[in-house]
Amino acid sequence: MLAVACTTIAARHGRIFDLTYRFEPAVLAIGTAHLELLATELIDNAFRHTRFATPVTVTGQKMDDRYRLEVRDRGVGILRRVAEGTDGGLAHGFxxxxxxxxxxCALYGANFTFQVKDGTQVQVDLPLATAALALTLQEPTTYTGKFAENLC
Known part of the structure; x- marks a missing residue:
């Protein structure tokens, strides 16, 4: 599901070769639609704020009792007040x-952090599922948009 979101968004921006992703299998305590929405927003932001032929990397991996979804780009960066929602932009529709x-993130008890240095790195640490609500990412998924490497 995350792989489909990545490729769909990259294709929409005409930038499939700028995309690299890798997702470790995990069982997450978040609904499928919410995970897809969360990932879509972060990935779309990365492509909208970077230039053509600039890499966007999306990864997902288990970290203790969490699953870290990370979106990294080399774009213009994000202002701290924008990421934290303290700039008043939401009131104006931004x-x-x-x-x-x-x-x-608040709904699921996930941690949302970002770092601006040579682009933007956004991390969402989602809780892993117990036996209750669970989304299963069943197999490792890797893709690199580097055209020459994919021809071999």
């Missing part, structure tokens, strides 16, 4: 996607 990400 930054709705990031506000949605923050609310979904």
């Amino acid at each position: 930054h709705v996607g990031l506000a949605l990400v923050r609310r979904l």
Whole structure:
């Protein structure tokens, strides 16, 4: 599901060769639609704020009792007040996607962090599932958009 979201968004931006992703299998305590929405907002932001032929990397891996979804780009970066929602942009209809990400993180007890250095690195640490609500990512998934490497 995350792989489909990545490739769909990259294709929509005409940037499939700028995309690299790798997802470790995990059982997450978040609904499928919410995970897809959260990932879509972060990935779309990365492509919208980077230039053509600039890499966007999306990874997912288990870290103790969490699953870290990370989106990394080499774009213009994000202002701290925008990512934290303290710039008033939401009241004017701006930054709705990031506000949605923050609310979904709050709903599921996920940690949302970002770092700006040579682009933007956004991390969402989602709780792994117990026997209750669970989304299963069943197999490792890897893709690199480097055209020459994919021809071999």
